[in-house]
Structures are given as C-alpha cells and as structure tokens.
Amino acid sequence: MNVVKVGFLGFGNVGSGAYKILKEKRQEIFHREKINIEVAKILVRDIHKKRSVPVQPYLLTDDIEDIVNNPDISIVAEFMGGVEPARKYILSALENKKTVVTANKELIAKHWPELEKAAQKNGVGLYYEASVAGGIPIIKVVNESLQANDIHEIMGIINGTTNYILTKMSEEGRDYAQVLKEAQKLGYAEPDPTADVEGIDAMYKLSILASIAFHAKVPVDFIYREGITSITAEDIEYGKELGYALKLLAIAKREGDAIQARVHPTFIPLNHPLSAVRESYNAIFIKGDAVGNMMLYGRGAGDMPTGSAIVSDIITACQQKGAYRYTTFYNENHPSAYICYLSNWTSEFFIRMTVRDKPGVLAKIAGVFGKYGVSIASVIQKGYGGDTAPLIFVTHPAGELSMKSAIEDIKKEEDVLRVENVIRVER
Numbered sequence: 001m002n003v004v005k006v007g008f009l010g011f012g013n014v015g016s017g018a019y020k021i022l023k024e025k026r027q028e029i030f031h032r033e034k035i036n037i038e039v040a041k042i043l044v045r046d047i048h049k050k051r052s053v054p055v056q057p058y059l060l061t062d063d064i065e066d067i068v069n070n071p072d073i074s075i076v077a078e079f080m081g082g083v084e085p086a087r088k089y090i091l092s093a094l095e096n097k098k099t100v101v102t103a104n105k106e107l108i109a110k111h112w113p114e115l116e117k118a119a120q121k122n123g124v125g126l127y128y129e130a131s132v133a134g135g136i137p138i139i140k141v142v143n144e145s146l147q148a149n150d151i152h153e154i155m156g157i158i159n160g161t162t163n164y165i166l167t168k169m170s171e172e173g174r175d176y177a178q179v180l181k182e183a184q185k186l187g188y189a190e191p192d193p194t195a196d197v198e199g200i201d202a203m204y205k206l207s208i209l210a211s212i213a214f215h216a217k218v219p220v221d222f223i224y225r226e227g228i229t230s231i232t233a234e235d236i237e238y239g240k241e242l243g244y245a246l247k248l249l250a251i252a253k254r255e256g257d258a259i260q261a262r263v264h265p266t267f268i269p270l271n272h273p274l275s276a277v278r279e280s281y282n283a284i285f286i287k288g289d290a291v292g293n294m295m296l297y298g299r300g301a302g303d304m305p306t307g308s309a310i311v312s313d314i315i316t317a318c319q320q321k322g323a324y325r326y327t328t329f330y331n332e333n334h335p336s337a338y339i340c341y342l343s344n345w346t347s348e349f350f351i352r353m354t355v356r357d358k359p360g361v362l363a364k365i366a367g368v369f370g371k372y373g374v375s376i377a378s379v380i381q382k383g384y385g386g387d388t389a390p391l392i393f394v395t396h397p398a399g400e401l402s403m404k405s406a407i408e409d410i411k412k413e414e415d416v417l418r419v420e421n422v423i424r425v426e427r
C-alpha cells in the first residue's frame, strides 16, 4: 500500500493536534481506511523552538521549498494562520499539484475564488472543514448530507471565546472587562482579543458557511458586524427577566434571491436550543425545507477537535482520488449580480435606557416608536425612588432603519438621559 506523504505548514495548536492524531492512529486508519498517512515535513518559523508535542528534528524545516517542491508530498495541510505568506504558499502547493487542507478561515473567506480556481486548474482538492467551528463537521454536513434541502436559515454560536465570556457574565453577574481578563489568564481569549470580541472571527466563518449553505457567494464585506464589548451585566440580567439568553450569533437567512448575513449580540428565548450552549462550546442551528430544524454542537476550537477536522479532510482527500468537489456557486470575490444583499432586515429589539423618573416619560417614548411604526411587545419599568430609572422595551418585529431613526429621535427627548443598549432578539 502506497504511503501518502503530507507536508504541514505550521506546528502550533492545530498542527500539533493533527500530528498527534495521525501518529497515534496511523495503524488504525490504515486498517480501517486502507490509507497509510505519514507526515513527511513540517514548516515552522523557528526550527529550534521547544515543542510541546515531541517531533523528530529532521521533520522540521523553515524553507517552504522543502514542502511545495517535494515530489513525494501529495497533500499540504496549512495551519499557520493569517493571509500572507499562507496564501502564497498554498497557491504554490496547488500549482505543484498538491491537494490542500486548511484551517485558515480568514484566508478562505478573503481569497477563496483565487485558491479554488488554482485547485480546479491543477486538478487537485481544496478542503477547509477546520476553518468553521473547529471539531464540528459542519462543512461536510452542509455540502454532502443536506443536498436534498433548500437551507433558508443558519444561526450559529461559532466563536468559543465570546460564548465563554457571555456565559460567565450571565451565570456570575460579572462585568465584561473582568471576565475578559480571566479568560485571557485561562487561555480562552488571546492577549489581543479583537478578532473574537468584535465578531471578526465569526464573520469570516459565517461568510464561508452561508456561501456553501445558500449556494451563493456571501462576501465578508456584506456581513453586518457588531461585537460584545458594549454588553453589560445589566443587559443580560434584564434579558433573563424577560426570558432570554444573550449570545453572539452569526445569522444568515435567504429568501428567494435576497440574503441577509449578520454577526451581533442577540437575545434568544431560554427554550431555544442555542440558549443551552455554554462556555466555549459552539453550535449551529440550521433550518432546511426537508430536514426541518437541526443543530450540531461541539468543540469549536482546540488542538484535538480542530485536529480531528484536519485529519478527516486528509482522509477524505485520499479517498476522493481526483474526483474533487468544488463550490456549487459562482465563486468570485465580488458580489453576485443575481443576489440582493439586504441591510434593512427585520427583527425584534430589546432597548434599555435610563430616563427621568417622572410621569409621562413612557408615553412620550412610546409615541416616538409609534411614529416609526415600531410596536412595543413588553416594557419593564423600575423606579428605585431616585430621580432616574431604567426603562426596558422589547418590540415586535421592526425594520433596522425604522429602529435606527426611532432611537435617534428618542435620544433627543430631554427626559431620556441615556439609551444604554439596543440588542436584537431572534426566535
């Protein structure tokens, strides 16, 4: 049986996880799948660095040519991260007729068409299961197991760091800054948490996932994005009182040729399956016309879960032997002409404000909402016996633009001291 030689680009969290799995399970994979996989070379920045997973020094290199120009290597697996030089190295591997497996969501979200064209031209595969939700096999499920469906809605918790932070804020009533610091200490958040807490990481993943689910390009530039940095323990507490859990959701909906895609903090009812997803776990809730509602749940990051997705892609690549699958849509960087990308979608809203505690304020604010056609579903008004009081509204479905205009007008009311937060609600 031929040995399939794989070149690794990177040996950090994901690389060492994939290496461990391939090493420990080589015999088992061989017996089960009749594929003999060997890691032949590993590109790193520093070949002298101490590694947490032991590796023979002769396997390490800091010269990309040892992999992309090695005729024995037929599969290149990339987990370096970032756009450059990963893009250049992957293109070079594809041009040299090597199938590529990658965990790099930013690269796929931004340069997918270029990479896929190079793969097609050279008759090799491009796999990216690990780029969305780590160990959850969502790409394979959408591409291969749900082909019978028109998928019209995806709602996902696809960033573990923010879910960990929001869980702690909710369960322990603590502030964002405090929990973030703790998450950084425990290794759940990066020293620079921007990509996670501002929703950038989730936006890349949503771009990839929505594109394959809707068979239409959903470019990163068309995804509305809002992070969790302005969320307070009070927002979460009042949400709970109203029967909601707060999550950073990646949401995409398709109706005919109209697509909306957005990442933002979202209240969901406590009986929604996504509300039970705690700590750093991920889950993706999908609505298909044939399958109905379904949800996949699991580890969205980590060396072994992400390594699991990488190894699965490597095995699939070996099994497909030239019959590679490419995207089903016109995969270009620019938006598709036949798709209407919506920015004025409809949702319910939670609005928390601080007002002067005096008669008539509630009626005035209700009047402004009425002027913009926003109808109120419920109100919490609390007087603490002081001059000011919190006032919380939940609306019926309203358009984004109507809500923005209503909030601008409400801010001008002299008895409204602050609009503290506006958070969308989904069901």
Ligand SMILES: NC(=O)c1ccc[n+]([C@@H]2O[C@H](COP(=O)([O-])OP(=O)(O)OC[C@H]3O[C@@H](n4cnc5c(N)ncnc54)[C@H](OP(=O)(O)O)[C@@H]3O)[C@@H](O)[C@H]2O)c1
Residues within 6 Å of the ligand: 009, 010, 011, 012, 013, 014, 015, 043, 044, 045, 046, 047, 049, 078, 079, 080, 081, 082, 085, 103, 104, 105, 106, 130, 131, 134, 300, 301, 302, 303, 306
């Ligand atoms: N971490 C996760 O749980 C997870 C989950 C899903 C997807 N991903 C994606 O997987 C990728 C890797 O993440 P990670 O957490 O494994 O990163 P990481 O721990 O920082 O590892 C990066 C590896 O790439 C090597 N590297 C970086 N730049 C290089 C360069 N210019 N030349 C040669 N080698 C270079 C580093 O070499 P040295 O070791 O010598 O520094 C290191 O071994 C990212 O795209 C990430 O978004 C990660």
